[in-house]
Amino acid sequence: MRVLVATHKEPKLAKLRELLAPLGWQLEPIGNYAGLLPNPDAPGEDLTERVPVVATHLAKLSGLPTLLDESCFEYTRAGQRVFFSLQFGPGDSEEERRAKLLQKLRGLPPQERMTRFMTVLTLAYPQGKTETYVGETQGVLLHKPKGEGGVGYDTLFFVLEAGKTLAEMSPAERERFSPWERAVRRLLGHHIIDHLHPTVELPPQGSSATLELAPGAARPSSRPSPMRLLVATNNPGKYRELREGLAPLGWELASLLDYTFKMPPEEGATFEDNAMLKAAFACRQTGLLTLADDSGLEVDALEGEPGVYSARFGGRKSDLERNIYLLERLKGVPADKRTARFVAVLAVAHPQGFMQLFRGVTEGLILEAPRGENGFGYDPLFFVPEAGKTFAEMSMEEKARHSHRGKALAELIEAYKDGFRIPEASSSE
Numbered sequence: 001m002r003v004l005v006a007t008h009k010e011p012k013l014a015k016l017r018e019l020l021a022p023l024g025w026q027l028e029p030i031g032n033y034a035g036l037l038p039n040p041d042a043p044g045e046d047l048t049e050r051v052p053v054v055a056t057h058l059a060k061l062s063g064l065p066t067l068l069d070e071s072c073f074e075y076t077r078a079g080q081r082v083f084f085s086l087q088f089g090p091g092d093s094e095e096e097r098r099a100k101l102l103q104k105l106r107g108l109p110p111q112e113r114m115t116r117f118m119t120v121l122t123l124a125y126p127q128g129k130t131e132t133y134v135g136e137t138q139g140v141l142l143h144k145p146k147g148e149g150g151v152g153y154d155t156l157f158f159v160l161e162a163g164k165t166l167a168e169m170s171p172a173e174r175e176r177f178s179p180w181e182r183a184v185r186r187l188l189g190h191h192i193i194d195h196l197h198p199t200v201e202l203p204p205q206g207s208s209a210t211l212e213l214a215p216g217a218a219r220p221s222s223r224p225s226p227m228r229l230l231v232a233t234n235n236p237g238k239y240r241e242l243r244e245g246l247a248p249l250g251w252e253l254a255s256l257l258d259y260t261f262k263m264p265p266e267e268g269a270t271f272e273d274n275a276m277l278k279a280a281f282a283c284r285q286t287g288l289l290t291l292a293d294d295s296g297l298e299v300d301a302l303e304g305e306p307g308v309y310s311a312r313f314g315g316r317k318s319d320l321e322r323n324i325y326l327l328e329r330l331k332g333v334p335a336d337k338r339t340a341r342f343v344a345v346l347a348v349a350h351p352q353g354f355m356q357l358f359r360g361v362t363e364g365l366i367l368e369a370p371r372g373e374n375g376f377g378y379d380p381l382f383f384v385p386e387a388g389k390t391f392a393e394m395s396m397e398e399k400a401r402h403s404h405r406g407k408a409l410a411e412l413i414e415a416y417k418d419g420f421r422i423p424e425a426s427s428s429e
């Protein structure tokens with residue numbers, strides 16, 4: 001597909017071509033489009049309304065799908081939300097705009113310089129259809145520029161989480177924190193993963209397998225992977241274990257804390273379903289290679305409960321309450337009938353439109369009282385006979401050797417250790 005890009009900045013076009021390469025689109029610059037705009041100074045502070053309108057205008061004029069992005073800072077001044085658009089009006093150089101922004105910020109206390117740096121990216125089609133993607137990053141606007149790299153306002157935007165301005169970051173870091181890149185990755189994720197359905201046939205249980213999810217989708221490109229993986233879990237205990245387990249790969253990890261979107265409800269009937277649902281969703285949101293973990297405890301005396309409902313067992317809200325509830329449910333059940341297993345399914349969603357699954361299982365017993373301080377969740381109640389301890393009595397390394405998650409991770413590492421290769425999508429023809 002030929003796509004016009006509404007920019008006259010060569011570096012931006014080059015970066016866009018690089019990021020969107022897997023789509024195989026032919027991206028062409030529109031050149032200086034300022035004269036084509038209906039009203040370049042149109043107020044429309046809400047970029048999510050304004051950008052689609054302008055992009056549609058350009059698409060209709062050119063007869064081609066057209067990409068347009070605009071960014072703004074949103075901050076609070078005297079209790080009011082203020083938007084500072086970064087669209088260059090005619091005659092405004094980057095320098096002049098930066099000066100205007102500094103002017104506006106003069107005398108603002110730090111809490112009022114907290115800001116949301118937002119990019120709105122629209123792909124508009126000549127027929128009038130539009131798709132809009134938003135990327136955002138929280139930070140603080142500085143009084144004085146800091147750093148040398150980046151473009152535009154990067155010298156003024158301090159990312160708290162990173163402890164530096166976008167201009168002080170390496171290109172790889174900037175990629176991670178820039179709202180523009182986030183918006184572009186969302187577009188990529190959307191287009192490439194469109195055919196990804198978590199309802200496809202599952203691989204045989206108990207094995208890892210490669211699913212080909214998108215027979216008609218773009219073929220996986222062999223371009224070197226960014227080696228960046230989003231670990232899509234909101235559970236800090238899991239995140240720690242996954243981070244440790246993935247360390248041998250040396251990949252750069254992103255977490256959900258880097259993003260503002262909410263994960264969807266986990267409505268699947270199996271761990272596989274839920275893991276794929278979570279991975280596919282977060283992958284689509286971010287365009288990143290994404291790992292999700294769905295796990296839980298199956299207790300034989302409870303006919304497999306809590307299973308996929310482990311995180312909301314008995315409607316209990318905390319790990320402690322769920323552990324108490326589990327003990328209540330097992331009251332009077334003798335030791336030899338307290339068998340249980342932990343299951344973990346890891347799903348890796350590739351922005352190229354397919355998914356891999358890894359599964360690990362650990363057999364054990366539910367004790368009558370908690371033992372140990374480590375770990376999280378049901379760890380203090382889960383006794384592993386082969387180790388003679390509960391998960392909560394093990395160090396992280398020890399738990400990794402015995403645990404369901406550790407086993408699934410070992411399979412994952414085995415699959416990716418010789419460098420990251422995207423499996424060939426086996427075509428049905």
Ligand SMILES: O=c1nc[nH]c2c1ncn2[C@H]1C[C@H](O)[C@@H](COP(=O)(O)OP(=O)(O)OP(=O)(O)O)O1
Pocket residue numbers: 232233234235238266293294295296297310311312342375376377378379391403405
């Ligand atoms: O090694 C473990 N040791 C103890 N407990 C564990 C373990 N692995 C899973 N569990 C428990 C935690 C949670 O109650 C449920 C998983 O639910 P699950 O939906 O997969 O995770 P979650 O909601 O905590 O985080 P998220 O979905 O964001 O990844 O099983």
Ligand SMILES: [Mg+2]
Pocket residue numbers: 266311
């Ligand atoms: Mg969950």
